Amino acid sequence: MNQINHSLSLTESAKRPLNIFQNIGSIIGFSGLATLLISLLNIYAESQVPYLFYGAIGAISLGTIIYTIGSYGGKTEGIKNDYNWLSGLTSKGSFAWIAGIFITTFYVFLYWFPQHLGLGESGAANKGLVGFFDPLSVLLKGEGKFASQWFMYGTLYTLAILIFGIKFIVKYRHNRYQVIRTISVMVFQLGFAFIIPAFLERMSLPYNDFKNVWPLNYYFFDTWNINGMLNAGNIGLFMLIFGIAMVLIITPILTYFFGKRWYCSWVCGCGGLAETAGDSFRHLSDKSQSAWKIERWMIHLVLAISVLMTIAVIYNYRAQETGYLVTTEIFLIGIFSLALILSGFVIYNRNKWIKKQNKIAFQITGGILLSLIAFTAYSYFLKGSNDLFVIQTYKIQKFYGFYIGAAFSGVIGVGFYPLMGSRVWCRFGCPMAALLGLQQKFFSRFRITTNGSQCISCGNCSTYCEMGIDVRAYAEKGQDIVRASCVGCGICSAVCPRGVLKLENGPAIQDRATAKRAIFISEDKVGLLD
Amino acid sequence: MKIVIIGNGISGITAAKTLRKHSDHQIIVLSDESELFFSRTALMYVFMGHMRAKDIIPHNKKFYDDNNIELYLTRVRTVDFDSKSIILEDDNFIDYDRLIIATGSKPRLMNWPGKQLDGVQTLYHIQDLENIERLCENMERGIIVGGGLIGVELAEMLHSRNIPVTMLVRESQYWSSVLPLEEAKMVSDHIRKHSIDLKLNTELKEIWGDKKKVKMILTNTGEKINCEFVGLTVGVQPNIDFLHFTKLEKNKGILINDRLETNMEGVYAIGDCAEIRNPKEGRKNIEAVWYTGRMMGELAAHNILGKEMNYNPGVWFNSAKFFDIEYQVYGSVPNNPREGIGQLFWKHPKKNKSIRLVYDLSTKEIMGFNLMGIRYRHEVCEKWISEKTHIEDVLSNLTLANFDPEFFSSYERLLVDAYNQETGSSLKLKQKKSLYKVLNFLSK
Numbered sequence: 001m002n003q004i005n006h007s008l009s010l011t012e013s014a015k016r017p018l019n020i021f022q023n024i025g026s027i028i029g030f031s032g033l034a035t036l037l038i039s040l041l042n043i044y045a046e047s048q049v050p051y052l053f054y055g056a057i058g059a060i061s062l063g064t065i066i067y068t069i070g071s072y073g074g075k076t077e078g079i080k081n082d083y084n085w086l087s088g089l090t091s092k093g094s095f096a097w098i099a100g101i102f103i104t105t106f107y108v109f110l111y112w113f114p115q116h117l118g119l120g121e122s123g124a125a126n127k128g129l130v131g132f133f134d135p136l137s138v139l140l141k142g143e144g145k146f147a148s149q150w151f152m153y154g155t156l157y158t159l160a161i162l163i164f165g166i167k168f169i170v171k172y173r174h175n176r177y178q179v180i181r182t183i184s185v186m187v188f189q190l191g192f193a194f195i196i197p198a199f200l201e202r203m204s205l206p207y208n209d210f211k212n213v214w215p216l217n218y219y220f221f222d223t224w225n226i227n228g229m230l231n232a233g234n235i236g237l238f239m240l241i242f243g244i245a246m247v248l249i250i251t252p253i254l255t256y257f258f259g260k261r262w263y264c265s266w267v268c269g270c271g272g273l274a275e276t277a278g279d280s281f282r283h284l285s286d287k288s289q290s291a292w293k294i295e296r297w298m299i300h301l302v303l304a305i306s307v308l309m310t311i312a313v314i315y316n317y318r319a320q321e322t323g324y325l326v327t328t329e330i331f332l333i334g335i336f337s338l339a340l341i342l343s344g345f346v347i348y349n350r351n352k353w354i355k356k357q358n359k360i361a362f363q364i365t366g367g368i369l370l371s372l373i374a375f376t377a378y379s380y381f382l383k384g385s386n387d388l389f390v391i392q393t394y395k396i397q398k399f400y401g402f403y404i405g406a407a408f409s410g411v412i413g414v415g416f417y418p419l420m421g422s423r424v425w426c427r428f429g430c431p432m433a434a435l436l437g438l439q440q441k442f443f444s445r446f447r448i449t450t451n452g453s454q455c456i457s458c459g460n461c462s463t464y465c466e467m468g469i470d471v472r473a474y475a476e477k478g479q480d481i482v483r484a485s486c487v488g489c490g491i492c493s494a495v496c497p498r499g500v501l502k503l504e505n506g507p508a509i510q511d512r513a514t515a516k517r518a519i520f521i522s523e524d525k526v527g528l529l530d
Numbered sequence: 531m532k533i534v535i536i537g538n539g540i541s542g543i544t545a546a547k548t549l550r551k552h553s554d555h556q557i558i559v560l561s562d563e564s565e566l567f568f569s570r571t572a573l574m575y576v577f578m579g580h581m582r583a584k585d586i587i588p589h590n591k592k593f594y595d596d597n598n599i600e601l602y603l604t605r606v607r608t609v610d611f612d613s614k615s616i617i618l619e620d621d622n623f624i625d626y627d628r629l630i631i632a633t634g635s636k637p638r639l640m641n642w643p644g645k646q647l648d649g650v651q652t653l654y655h656i657q658d659l660e661n662i663e664r665l666c667e668n669m670e671r672g673i674i675v676g677g678g679l680i681g682v683e684l685a686e687m688l689h690s691r692n693i694p695v696t697m698l699v700r701e702s703q704y705w706s707s708v709l710p711l712e713e714a715k716m717v718s719d720h721i722r723k724h725s726i727d728l729k730l731n732t733e734l735k736e737i738w739g740d741k742k743k744v745k746m747i748l749t750n751t752g753e754k755i756n757c758e759f760v761g762l763t764v765g766v767q768p769n770i771d772f773l774h775f776t777k778l779e780k781n782k783g784i785l786i787n788d789r790l791e792t793n794m795e796g797v798y799a800i801g802d803c804a805e806i807r808n809p810k811e812g813r814k815n816i817e818a819v820w821y822t823g824r825m826m827g828e829l830a831a832h833n834i835l836g837k838e839m840n841y842n843p844g845v846w847f848n849s850a851k852f853f854d855i856e857y858q859v860y861g862s863v864p865n866n867p868r869e870g871i872g873q874l875f876w877k878h879p880k881k882n883k884s885i886r887l888v889y890d891l892s893t894k895e896i897m898g899f900n901l902m903g904i905r906y907r908h909e910v911c912e913k914w915i916s917e918k919t920h921i922e923d924v925l926s927n928l929t930l931a932n933f934d935p936e937f938f939s940s941y942e943r944l945l946v947d948a949y950n951q952e953t954g955s956s957l958k959l960k961q962k963k964s965l966y967k968v969l970n971f972l973s974k
Contacts, residue, residue: 076853077854081580082690083690084579085580085582086579174854459585459586459587460581490936497856499933506966506969507966
C-alpha cells in the first residue's frame, strides 16, 4: 500500500484540463462574483446599482450553467466522478482551503459584523454588499423595504441552490429519482424560503418559512415569534397551528412512511444546499468509526439542549401570560409526565442499550430525564419565577443561538463544505435530523435494501455517502441498511457499479436488517444467502 | 490449530473472517502485494479519481488486530507439504496445521514479440496503477488488446485522462464470447461513443519498440499503429508458479475436490488459483470471479472447522459495468444458444437498456436473465431459476424482480407484450412494485 500512496502524490500531474466551455463559464461566473464583492468598496454609483446587481446575478448563473455544459454536456449519461480525488478543489487541496476560508469569513461577517457588509445601522441607508441587494428587496417586498443582511444571504443561498441544482440535474440526468428530488429542493427553497417570506413581508405579516420545522427552527416557540403570529390575525394563527401540526402530526407520519429523507433531502434548505452546492464535496465526509461515535454524541446532545431550551421558553411564556386553556400547572405536570414515560421506556430497554455498549448514553439520557423531572417538580412549587431551570432561560437561548444556530450551522456547516464534506451540520448538529433519525431507526418503513450477493466491496457507496455511513460494510454482508443518519439522498444507489442498493419503503423492518444473515452459507447448507 | 492462508484477496480474507467468526484458532494471512485486503475490482476507480487507495480497503488494520488475524507482507518461495512448512523468500519458514492457498490469478501475457518492452502493461495488481500513471504522462495513444472485462476497464481509465485509445478485439463484437449478439453490439457501440477506436476481428501480432520503449504495434490485418502503451488484457491464469516443483497436483490450477481439498493433507485451494476436478453441470473448472472466490473462502473455513460441506455455487450470477452500462446476469444465458432454447428480448429504442429472458422451449422453465442498464433482484431471479418456474409465471410476476431506483420507468409490461405477440397468449402483468410483495414471495 505504501507504494500506491506514494503514487497518489503524483496526482498533481493528473490535472484535469478545462475545456473551452469550462473556461468561458469560469470567466463569466467569477466576473459576476467579483462584481458582487466589489460592491463592498462602495464605488458603484447609485444609479448603476440595479444594473450591476442583476448583471452580477445573471453572470454567476450563466457562468455556472456554461461550466456545467462544459463538464457534462458532451458526455454520455452516467456517473461522472472522474478527478474528484485528483483535483485540489474537491480533495482538500489549496483551492479547497481558499474556498473554505472565504465562505467561513463571509459567515463570520454575516452573523456578527453585518455592518461591515454594508448593513445600515439604526435607520441609516444600506451600503456595500447589503445595499447592493436593495433593488431586489424593494422589488419583492415593496417601496421602502430595503435589504437586510438576511435578505442578501437568503438571495445568495437560493441562487446557489438553483444554479447548482441545475448542475446536479444535468450531472444525474439519467437518474429520475435524483432529478425529481432536486427539483423538489429547488422549488421548496425558492417558494417557501424566498418568495413566500418576501410576500408576507410585503403584506406586513410576520416572517415565516413554512418548511422550517421545530427543532431546526429553534426560535419557533420563542415569545416574540409566538406573539408575532398571535398578533397577525387568521394568517398568523394558521402559521402557529401549521407549525405545531408539522412537529406533532405531519412530520411523524411522513417519516413513518418514507424515512427522514422526505425532509432532509427533499424539502429542507440546509439539505438543499448540501445536495446542490455541496455535491462536489460529498465524498469528503469522514467514514471512520470514531466519527460515527462523535456524531451520535453531538447530534443527540444538541437535540437534548434544544428540547430543554424549548421547554424553558414555553414555560417562560406561560408564566408571563394568563388566560389560556393550558395553565402553568398543567404544562408542568405534562412535561413531568412525559419525562416519566420516557424514563420508563429507557429503563425498560436498558438491557438493549447496555448490550450495545451504550452504557454512557444510557446514563446521560437517564440523567437528562431525571433532571427534567426534578426541575419541573421544583418549578411547580416555585410558581411565579420566570426561569424553569436554575439557569436563566435567556442564557440558554443566547448560548444556543450563538454556538449552534450561527457558529455550527452556518460557519462550520457550510464554511467547511470543501474540507469536511457537505453535511457537517446535518450529521453532527441538526436537532431535527436527530429527532427524525430516532424515528427512522425505530419507527419507519424506510431502509436501503441490498441486492443479494452482487456487492464487490468497491467502496463507491461509502465514499459518496455524505453522511459518512460505511454503506459497504452492510452491503457486502447482504444486510439491509437502517441507519438513523441516512438522509435518503440515493447517491449510494446511483454510484454502485453493480446495482446493489435501492431505497425502499416496506413493511416492518425485520431480520434483513440484522447482521445474522450469513454471507453465502447458512449453518446447514451451502447456497446463496440463507 | 494454526491455519495459514496464502493470499489476502477476497477468497483468502473471506476464509479468515469466517474462520474467526466460528473459532479461536490461530489465523495467519500472507500477502506479497499489499498489507491489507482491497477490492481489486475497484482499482480503476482509484486511477480515475473516484476514490483514494484507502477507500477501496474494506477493513482497516484495527479490524484485523481486533479479530486477531495476523497479516504478514511477505513472499512465499515454496511449500514443503511433507513437513507442513511454508518457506518464505527470506528463508524463514512458517509451520501450519491447515493451509489455504488463495493466490489468485496473474495476467496472461501470451507470447507476443515485444511484450518485454517498457509500455507493455497489464491491469491486475495495485502496483500496476503506478506504472499506468507514469506511462500516461507522455502517451499519445494507448492500445488495449483483448475484449473482456479488464480491457474495457483499462479503456475507461485511459479515456478519463483524455488519451486516445485503440482496442483490438479478436471477436466480432466486444465480449461476444460471453454476451449474446445484441448486448455485445450495444456495448461495442457504447464503447465507440466514447471516441474509442474499437477494432473488431483484429488481433495483435507484434509490438515494436525504440530504445526499449513501445513505439508501434502491428495487427494481424497488417495495420501499423503508433502508440506508447500496450495494455494486455487477454485474460488471467492461476498464479501458482511458486508451487511448480511440489507434490501438489495441478492442471491449469491447483486441483481440488468438492470439499475444496487438494491432494495434500490439510491443504485447501480456493478462488482463482483452484481448479475443480468435477464441476457442476454447466460450470467451468476455473471460475475467476469475485463471487465464487468469496463462496469458496467461506466454504473452506467451514470445512476446516469440521462442518463439512460440498461446494455448490448455486445459480450462476455475475455483474459488470461497461462505461455507463450496468450489466447483471442470473442463471444461464448462452451467447450461442442450442436448439430448444427460447429467448425473449426487449431493447429500449433509444437508451442502452435491455432485458433478455432465457427459457426452455419444451418445458417452459425459466433458465436465465440478462440485464443491460436495468437492475433486477438477485434473490428473486435466483428463486425463479432454482425452482424451475414456468416462463408465464415469471412474466406475469416480473415486477417483483425490478430493482431500479424509485421513479425509474419499468419495462416489464413491454416484455409481457412481446411474449403475447410471439406466442399469441394474453398474459397480464399481475404485480405492482412493492417491497412487501417481494419479501412475501421470497419467504414463501
